[in-house]
Amino acid sequence: MSSEVLRGIDPRGYVSTFIREGVYPDGRGLLDEQKLVFKQGECGGVGSSVVSTQGVTVSCTIEASVSLVSDATLVDIQIESSQQLAEKDAEDYNNLLLSLFTNEHFIRRENLRCLDTSEKTLPLEWQLHVTLKVLSLEGSLLDAAVCAIGAALADTKLPSIALDHADTDESAIEKTQIQADYRTVHKLSLEEPLMCCSFGIFVDSGAKKNDEILLLTPTLEVIAVCRSTCSVVVGKNDLMVLIRERGRLSQFSLIKKMCMITAERRRKFVESLRSVV
């Protein structure tokens, strides 16, 4: 009972007691990886996935539309409103995830062209509508969201398009001239999968040296007492794709360590994804 009282009145002191011993309050090591579980094709749409890691469960559903070739953005993302996620945070994550698509880290724009049964490109493009649902949120959403989108894209199967419109015909393409041919189904040509890991930087004010301690995938309770948080996204060839840092971080060596940890976790995720496919 006394530990629960300490947890309520002095959460920082409670957490630092454990961190000094090199563990989280739930007994996990500070840099121990959390199990990541993903399942594809369970939530409808042309591609879907459910990913669960570190107390965060996210489902991702992808719907598709056909449009004429244009300069408009082809992917839109919506994180469904949830009482567990503040609207401001949802909008922030939305913009981050959209930037990954805009910078073609998930899929190149040219790979969203519609194909016919003989894999010839047509003057039509696929528009993808990505919907993320937050099912539980006990940690950082970004980790699970990036994995969920990657797994859903890998699960996506799109039909061939039968276009009854001559190449030389300059009139506008009508809806009735477009048919979805499910006899031949294509998978998307994706970029190398991304991996996101979130970290917390904790400074124990009670210790002799005020070192910055790196924490891998901290829970919400621990995040609340961290000096800063940092989410790192790593892509192909272990290159940094995105870093999102909030708070104050003084040691650049920690950023390097974060990237190495994320790259290692990404390799394991890629192997698992390939074994499923």
Added chain:
Amino acid sequence: MPTIRSNLSIPLTHLNRIDDVRMETDDVEKRSATAFRPLCVKCGVFGAQDGSGYAEFGNTRVLAQMYEKKHLTSVNKLYNFSTGPEGDGKWEEAHAKVTITLKGVENETKVAELRADLTSSLSAVIFINKYPGKVIDIEVTVLSDDGGVLSTAITAVTLALAHSGIEHMGLTASAHVALKSNGDYITDPSTSEAEDAIGGVTFAFVPNLGQTTCVNLYGRIPLKATSPLLEFARQRAIALVPAIHKAVVNSVKERK
């Protein structure tokens, strides 16, 4: 640089389809009239969080969660319900208020109907007088809908309620049964299986009380066929009770 814009955007589901002949289900073995689709029920889906349930019947999947409502001032972590919409802790009413948030259903009319049925079914079994001034929030997420979503949602909410520790009268068992024009019944039909049905019913009741909490009849069912249909649905709902009990018992074992 000039940009090219286009207003043409056709959802894939609105396009004419050329289907694969192998996908036609005429030669697929039909289920018996009393068999449910492959089902999976789980009580307590998220380890660290109380009050969650998951139900899956075929390709219809629903997740239900009871969670604390976060307010600007504080979070009440001792119980799985908030102290009222304004969070001021005043006991404004003599009983708890049950609110349901439905996600994953696009049709606004269907959302309203489902919410009304779920709220009615749930309010009937919770001892709301024991929680005056409280608001019990339940978030129901439809992950995929292939028919029978109301029945699946009631099952998921029942499991979430059992896991939450909120006092209630008993588990609710629910079944969806469709009636074909030749008088045959289809238990727990998928959307495609229910296409040639003339109507159906979602029937939910509390077995240990023998009391019904939800009867949702739809379609054009002859008056004479109504009683036998309801009785058949009741028998089918009873068949689910062992599976629900097992899910609840397993969740208790997992907690230990």
